[in-house]
Amino acid sequence: MTLNDSRDARSRADDAAAACREAVWISSADIAPTTVARLFDQADRRWRAAAAQWLDESLRSAQKTAWRRGWQPADVHRLARRKSALAARLSQEVMAFELGGYARATVDRTFWDQLGELERDRNAGRSDAPMRRRTADSDWARSAATAAQLLSLLRTLPQVQKLCPPPGEATPTTDRPTTVVDDRVLARVRGLLAKAESTEFEAEAEAFTEGAQALMTRHSIDRAMLDHQATDHDAPGALRIGIENPYEQPKALLLAVVAExxxxxxxxSQRLGFSTVVGFAAELAAVESLFTSLLLQATSAMGRQGARRTSRTGSRTRAFRASFLEAYACRIGERLRETAAKETERASAGAGFGAALLPVLAARRQETDSAFEEMFPETTTSSSSRSYDLDGWQAGTAAADLAHISWGSELP
Incomplete structure (x- = not known):
């Protein structure tokens, strides 16, 4: 390479970096990617390569910072998906590219599990820089603009609670245990919930759902007693579950009552689009499965109610549906608590655990409360200031109140 070639390369790199920085700055003001794309509308492949290198390195660095601020793949992907489908896809590629720089043993399983499809091939993207691969694409400028938008998002992510060690810091002792939740129990629970989701009869759906709750309560009791007797005592953990638009508040309430x-x-965390659930692993698995299924069931039941209109004010569908979901959450919470209490009473009255059970469960709940308060020392409780739609409230309560509950040997 001659001196002039070297100068041209530096000049090209400087020009590309300047365009990238400007694109990131513009993206922070929520300017449309189509406008940002004009900054990358360059036919020169060498200029594109310089811009791609800058974007890849910057994205990787920003993603690494996000890990250390407590963010996990599902959290980042959820926010990227709000931007666009391309931003979500690019986010997944960036995370796989960044994680590829670590020894497998130093990355907590949570990160790979949350990457979903990449779990089948953990080498995917390890040496494949996302933007450098796109330099020859016809939609390069759009991809680069989306990368700048994603970089702006990553750089503004706040500190959140660390639920597991960030990549590079995991060890065999900090990785999640693999035997805490019985996969056979989870398979049965998911089978019950799948039946609840597929039926068109609300009473049948509720019976299947409460059967799943009873099954998970029994499993939780078994785990609590085994853990109480073990020398290597399990400790509460946490997981984050996305709360998406619309009707975030009643959806967050539904998750809260399932957790309780x-x-x-x-x-x-309304601004960040998720709720954090704290508890022991068996209980967390139950919460995640039940909430996902109940939200689907509630949404289906709500959809069957159709739109609501008045002659004077027009549509009141949104108020109706928000009230429907909130009433559904309140009544479902009562039913699930009744189910759990009855299963606990049955276990404590039986010959297996007897009077030893309740103190163990009380101590376990205290551990969960302590872990929660340590993780969230400044939480506040608020009530809804929204006006309720009476028809929606009554319909939501009715949808959650039609079940015939089966117990004991009648349960699947």
Whole structure:
């Protein structure tokens, strides 16, 4: 390479870096990617390569910072998806690219598990820089603009609670245990919930759902007693669950009541789009499965109610549906708590655990409360100031109140 070639390369790199920085700055003001794309509308492949290198290195660095601020793949991907489908896809590629720089043993399983499809091939993207691969694409400028938008997002992520060690810091002792939740129990629970989701009869759906709650309560009791007798005592953990638009508040309430019925605590971070649930692993698994299924069931039941209109004010569908979901959450919470309480009473009265059970469960709940308060020392409780739609409230309560509950040997 001659001296002039070297100068040209430096000049090209400086020009590309300047365009990238400007694109990131513009993206922070929520300017549309189509406008930002004009900054990258360059036919020169060498200029594109310089811009791609700058974007790849910057994205990787920003993603690494996000890990250390407590963010996990599902959290980042959820926010990227709000931007666009391309931003979500690019986010997943960036995370895989960044994680590829670590020894496998130093990355907590949570990160790979949350990357979903990449779990099948942990080498995917390890040496494949996302933007450098796109330099020859016809939609390069759009991809680069989306990368700048994603970089702006990553750089503004705040500190959140660390639920597991960030990549590079995990060890065999900090990785999650693999035997805490019985996969056979989870399979049965998911089978019951799948039946609840597929039926068109609300009473049948509720019976399947409460059967799943009873099954998970029994499993939780078994785990609590085994853990109490073990020398290597399990400790509460946490997981984050996305709360998406619309109707975030009643959805967060639904998660909260499911968590309460399963001896967990939850807190909603509205601005960040998720709730954090704190509890033991068996209970967390129950909460995640039940909430996902109940939200689907509630949404289906709500959809069957159709739109609501008045002659004077027009549509009141949104108020109706918000009230429907909130009433549904309140009544479902009562039913699940009743189910859990009855299963606990049955176990404590039986010959297996007897009077030893209740003190163990009380101590376990205290551990969960202590872990929650340590993680979230400044949480606040608020009530809804929204006006309720009476028809929606009554319909939501009715949808959650039609079940015939089966017990004991009648349960699947």
């Amino acid at each position: 019925a399963n001896q967990c605590r939850s807190v909603w």
